[in-house]
Amino acid sequence: MERAFRSGLTSQIQGTYGASRTNRNFNGEEAVVNLRTPARRRTRQGRDYGLVILAAPAVILLLVFSYGPMAGLVVAFQDFNIADGIFGSPWAGFQNFEFFFTSGNAGRILWNTLFLNILFLAATLGVGILLALMLNEIRGRVTKRFFQSVIFIPYFVSPIVVSIFLQAFLAGPGGRGGLVNDFFNVFGFPSVSWYTEPGPWPWILTIVKVWQLGGYMSVIFLAAITSIPEEVYEAGMIDGASRAQMALRITTPLLKPTAAILLVLGVGRIFYGDFGTIYAIVGDNGTLFSTTDVIDTYVFRALRTFGDFGTTAAIGLFQSMVGFVLVVVATMVQRRYAKETTLL
Numbered sequence: 211m212e213r214a215f216r217s218g219l220t221s222q223i224q225g226t227y228g229a230s231r232t233n234r235n236f237n238g239e240e241a242v243v244n245l246r247t248p249a250r251r252r253t254r255q256g257r258d259y260g261l262v263i264l265a266a267p268a269v270i271l272l273l274v275f276s277y278g279p280m281a282g283l284v285v286a287f288q289d290f291n292i293a294d295g296i297f298g299s300p301w302a303g304f305q306n307f308e309f310f311f312t313s314g315n316a317g318r319i320l321w322n323t324l325f326l327n328i329l330f331l332a333a334t335l336g337v338g339i340l341l342a343l344m345l346n347e348i349r350g351r352v353t354k355r356f357f358q359s360v361i362f363i364p365y366f367v368s369p370i371v372v373s374i375f376l377q378a379f380l381a382g383p384g385g386r387g388g389l390v391n392d393f394f395n396v397f398g399f400p401s402v403s404w405y406t407e408p409g410p411w412p413w414i415l416t417i418v419k420v421w422q423l424g425g426y427m428s429v430i431f432l433a434a435i436t437s438i439p440e441e442v443y444e445a446g447m448i449d450g451a452s453r454a455q456m457a458l459r460i461t462t463p464l465l466k467p468t469a470a471i472l473l474v475l476g477v478g479r480i481f482y483g484d485f486g487t488i489y490a491i492v493g494d495n496g497t498l499f500s501t502t503d504v505i506d507t508y509v510f511r512a513l514r515t516f517g518d519f520g521t522t523a524a525i526g527l528f529q530s531m532v533g534f535v536l537v538v539v540a541t542m543v544q545r546r547y548a549k550e551t552t553l554l
Contacts, residue, residue, distance in 0.1 A: 286523040306524035315508065323483050323504040329416045330484070331476040335469060337420050338427025342465075343457050345428060346435050358432070361425035369490035372418060376491055380404040380414075408501040411492070415502065418487065427472070434468040435461055470544055478537040481529045483507060505529060
């Protein structure tokens with residue numbers, strides 16, 4: 211019976227794996243040794259090839275449009291001119307970096323970029339969490355989808371359109387009046403010449419940024435809220451927690467991983483100014499540069515006015531290196547103090 215069982219097992223193995231050979235085991239009896247890759251493994255490799263083919267276009271685009279232009283970083287170390295090109299322009303060492311950092315504008319520009327981005331990041335994250343908590347409390351499915359769509363619309367509005375609406379609110383036709391000043395006048399406050407007063411503009415730009423990105427952030431946090439198990443809320447209800455207490459004590463702490471990821475991504479872009487929004491609103495109004503001029507708007511003006519490719523490339527390389535270092539540091543801090551929120 212034992213020999214018959216082994217014979218049947220040998221036939222089954224040969225049928226499953228195909229080609230095989232027989233070797234002698236320790237008892238002197240024949241045993242089957244597989245010589246061919248299992249069919250299941252071959253099928254899996256075929257699926258992997260299909261995934262590689264699907265990913266190939268995206269990888270090619272990434273290499274061509276993201277990694278390919280990195281060869282142009284050599285311009286940061288050259289006295290570049292278009293006529294001679296990259297290969298003919300003389301090398302300048304670190305003179306382009308020195309020119310920027312020794313100029314009188316470097317400190318102001320770096321501070322404005324850092325300060326504005328900190329305001330933008332903190333405000334958009336906070337408002338996004340608040341809106342997500344409010345949307346989560348809406349019980350009607352259709353009503354929730356409606357408000358979710360409404361607050362998401364500003365994300366698609368062009369910065370040019372935003373600048374037109376903002377001018378109507380702050381300056382009005384011909385630069386006089388404006389809805390905000392009209393509101394001030396109703397309560398006896400004097401009008402403010404907003405486009406000649408640089409002080410309020412960091413907060414004005416922050417309000418605009420929150421209006422643009424608050425709905426976008428809320429959608430991300432709302433998706434994180436929907437992934438929270440219902441058993442957690444049921445346990446809170448059994449303990450007698452109100453809806454406000456559950457939102458504060460259960461939902462908000464469980465949003466920490468999502469907020470941490472968005473924070474790390476934002477830190478990596480903290481030295482990149484929002485050129486589209488800031489330039490569309492402020493433009494070339496030098497009166498406001500003391501509080502609104504960021505690295506990207508400065509680079510644009512330098513390139514447009516002087517054609518200084520070397521300095522602008524050096525500034526861009528500086529932004530990339532600082533962003534990379536900040537992401538690494540933020541990730542290390544996250545892994546040290548909040549390991550459950552990190553992706554690495």
